[in-house]
Amino acid sequence: MGRKVTVATCCLNQWALDFEGNCERILRSIEEAKAHGAKYRLGPELEICGYGCADHFYESDTLLHSFQVLRNLLESPVTQDIICDVGMPIMHHNVRYNCRILFLNRKILLIRPKMLMANHGNYREVRWFSPWNKLRSVEEYFLPRMIQEVTGQVTSAVAVTSSCLVRVSLLNFVASPHIQMGRDGVEIFTNSSASHHELRKADQRVNLIKAATTKSGGIYLYANQRGCDGDRVYYDGCAMVAINGDVVAQGAQFSLDDVVLTEPRTLDHEPSASWSTFNPNQSPCHRVKVDFSLSGCDDVYLPTHQPIEWHFHTPEEEISLGPACWLWDYLRRSGQAGFLLPLSGGVDSSSTACIVHCMCVQLCRAVEGGNSRVLEDVRRVVGDESYHPQDPKELCARVFTTCYMASENSSEDTRNRARDLANQIGSTHMNINIDVAVKGILGIFSAVTGRWPQFRASGGSARENLALQNVQARVRMVLAYLFAQLSLWARGRPGGLLVLGSANVDESLTGYFTKYDCSSADINPIGGISKTDLKRFLLHCAERLQLTALRSILAAPPTAELEPLTDGRVSQTDEADMGMTYSELSVIGRLRKISKCGPFSMFCKLIHTWKDALSPSEVAQKVKRFFRMYSVNRHKMTTVTPSYHAESYSPDDNRFDLRPFLYNASWSWQFRCIDDQVSIIAFLSRSEREKMIRGAARR
Template sequence: MPHYITLATCSLNQWAMDFEGNRDRIVESIVIAKERGASMRVGPELEVPGYGCLDHFLENDTYLQSWEMYSTILSNPDTYGILLDIGMPVIHKNRRYNCRILSYDGKILLIRPKIFLANDGNYREMRYFTPWLKTQYVEDFNLPVLIKKVTNQEVVRFGDLVISTLDTVIGCETCEEMFTPQAPHVSLSLDGVEIITNSSGSHHELRKLNTRVSLIMEATRKCGGVYLYSNQKGCDGDRLYYDGCAMIVCNGEILAQGKQFSLDDVEVLTAVIDLEDVRAYRALASHGIQSRLSPVYERKHLDVELSPDSMNFDITVEPTAPRPCFYHLPEEEIALGPACWLWDYLRRCKGAGFFLPLSGGIDSCATAVIVYSMCRLVIEACDAGNEQVKKDVKLVTRDENDDNFPKTPQELANKIFHTCFMGTSNSSEETKGRALELSKKIGSYHVNLNMDTVVSSIISLFEVTTGKKPIYKIFGGSNIENLALQNIQARLRMVLAYLFAQLLPWTRGKKDVGGLLVLGSANVDEQLRGYLTKYDCSSADINPIGGISKNDLKRFITWSTKSLQLPILKSFVDATPTAELEPVTKEYVQSDEADMGFTYDELSVMGRLRKVEKCGPYSMFIKLLHIWKDKKTPEEIATKVNSFFWYYSVNRHKQTVSTPSYHAEQYSPDDNRFDLRPFLIDPRFSWGRHKISSVLDKMKANEKIDTMTVD
């Protein structure tokens, strides 16, 4: 006899500290889940205040206002008749906890604090919360007065416990706990818990989703059971983009998978599951034996049947069939993730649009194409009937007239995206032409300017003041003169970018609409190497490609040539990367890779070794001896490693003022958040160099012995 149960999970575009907006999205997801016949709904981690509140979690106001919003959810009749799993922070015995609160019909059933906190990479949960390390331990929690008035309850159970209903048992684990070696879902499953919820605040990184999905599927493939995974989506107000992709998995098979990138603020997934399938899957002798040795959880009983009419089930109801998992290509992830992040940022800061210095190189080109991809997503959402996106478009364009509503991505881009080619005598006609042609294809409002007179004025000012005139290296100048002349151009571009961003809407007759957000376009490899001028046009409001490697950007542009129908992009891929800050002669054309002393391939490999594999100079050298054994000599590898750490160290200070960037790579050098290294470092790494030299000496000695033996 089947026991059909309809379960719901969701992805919500929550915003840190947007209590009322977050509350409304939670309620909307509950209403949708009920309309689809669900008897249980699971939401994202810390969904009431928003996951990314950071140090606002240290403020008591955050906890009070979370309870105030939660009380309105509990007292709302629209939320009755369904078991709710809602995430919010709670103070218990003067300690702050990251909690799940489970309720039914306006009554709180239990509060389950997070046991293992995320505390590496982008996450600092130990800074705000205390982990509930005592598994299977439970104690009483005195409810706040404002909740007592709503629920008529004085005390609820607080700790690591589960809910038993008339027909099943439900337990929780939260985000990071799924990634731990002794994940709670194992003990929960062995104690007879059939439905496990996981509420998450997991961010997007390129190629990361498969790791998350494999863990979710493995959680029930080995133990059996139902797994409801909920995740936040959208820009929560910082560098991260939470990429949704809520899932319902049963016995190791996916029944429902949400979108990874979407402009929908509320997405609800439901699936119909036969609980008898879980019981049959677990009918193994080894499971039964291990269950006798596993911990026992306290059960809070709910006198409700979540699979109603199991004695008289509807034969027309069909359990949800398994489906294959869907993954985007990395190139698609670049087109979609940063685009969704940009739209969230723009609409929430109520900006009038974006301004981008479009140089004709691949980095600014990629940034422009991401904005164009954003415009495509917005128009597609509007065509699909998304009223919230339509409302946001009118807010951003400052135009309530339906007759003027943009119908194509190019029309939207022309209203909110402004590009500018800032040329000098060092700029080529090719880059200028590419920038102009791309702007026409994507619809941006484009202007050209020549800043030679401004550059000359600055140089003349210096000459009049000091009596000295710097000249470029190719004309006989020193390195310091050459660098200073390049930096003048780069920094002036930043000044001009903000001038034009502030006034371009005004020149188009849009008075009092506010300025445009200036976009940066320095990629992760250049930031790691420090190959940019501090406070140049890489200094901007936000940077959608600051966490993306040059190689991935090239692949993205190649993909976009066909997928976004922009054939002009091929010329960007084929062009040699150059800053165009030095004069071009018959003998010399400036090249990024030549200037840096590294190829982008090399920087990508070394960046991952430094951050992801946690290598210092010596350990990086040893690893590269094997990785590059067929490409470079040991001496060449040693030179590359020493040079890499030298430039990384002397340029580390630049990361302290780096433009906030979309986090897409694990080796991002983003300071203050992801890469917590000092910015005053001895660039010599003398002992590391000494050890590298010792290895080289040994290798030379062994090579000499081998040669003598052969002779």
């Protein structure tokens, strides 16, 4: 019959500029694909050099070393008798392209430049690459001498085997090209991706791919990068194979394996869709004839595909998996010996602690499952070649240090909550009192100025009150780095610790933290996660991991504990300081970033959204307070700790949110428009007011 093909796709934990490691992982994936009988292997985007090279793409070294790796792949016996589809940058006519290279038996079949660039959010592809805008056209590309010595060929843009059509494709949210391809007889679509993890995103990928093959039929292969790749995003895998609207193979979304091959599938590529019309003005795909078949003469006896049900993780499970895998990649590749976290006993630092514990859980499971690479990395991190982790709590004690940094403004409740959680997860815990250091710094100030600032509760001004809070916060940062560098030395162990931050995305958005305080760290696993999702995650950990200490943490009001206690109890709360709840702040954050709302348009939307809870004047007050805080504190985003990006409204200005950091904080014109609208609404009848609010929400 000659209609069945065996194909494989994969996820690789590539690392930017790690050419040797990247090459080894590519070869391993090809070897595994061949062992399962696959005739075609698809890998992730820019897998040879790593997707996250950023401005290293400008360097000639990156292009040179990519070709050197390509030569190694061409010459390897592992790559024989299978079509290999790999990604790397190419310079053509002095223009840099993001390309796919297809080769077979030491011969290059084609070079396919990417046509649709990702240029939003975390992606800046047009900064380094140009889109190929010559649709269905083919040009000669003269290979470097090192490749000519192996192949001696020039390549084109579309491949054809003797028994089926293959098209290198790109899944695009706006203008997917699969319809036109299907009408031109394409039967196998491939999509090599570098799509990072965000909460609740996996279903978008799956639904898009299922919809694509439902409409046009055929086989769809999706490969993705996995791991941190040296940056602040985490690529979560999710490789898959779909045919005629059904997913028939699923790769793990989160895994500690460097190479995750989606189990190859033998598929009947008879398309389910038939096209009754063909556009005569559309030029056909260029065909490259190759003496190689993806099908066999006896394939009638091969079993065909069966649809599978995709397992989607809940957001709470995603937090326990994605950031934990990102932390492990960062730790094992940084050469450090563990993490240090200032643990305050609040929701945010407790969430960070739980993510580290989840990392230890995954490591123990991987070792138990026979993952020798994970075991080797764990032994190197802890500095013990004979160590064999079995219990997450015991492993946590080796790689994780927590410290409660108390001041005279700290309560016994938060101290006890931090201690109880540390005991349950197994971290090495310390109690540190910062009062001596704070008084020493204030003593220096007093010796120079002759003045001693006071808290507001003792009659001090707002400026004094804020300065006294910031001194405490910044002392904690200094001590965190001191203990991160020397605490293992004090215990007679080699190595240093990475300092973990614990500012959530909502606090970062408003700047509700001290610049260069203990939120200033090496990395922050929760910097892209909302307070609402963190609370759900802690409840998940309390139930699934039996961390009962989290229940009292969830019940306590969030507080910075930087102002004096009242009768031994906390008098300062985060939500009172901010003038809004964290749930309200999450709504505002999405409107600001995702819906691109300024002050007035945000007010117009919120008077409708919050009409049952707040009056228009109360909504106006919250909107104006948010934008004042946002603009006054925007400069803090230039120093924000590199954070795991789990939300699409991250405030990180270095890579994600490209807005100014010096604002006119009065927003005089914008706020006047809001005030005018509030005044108009106040004189309307109830029916007129509701009608006006509905109209404002549609603006």
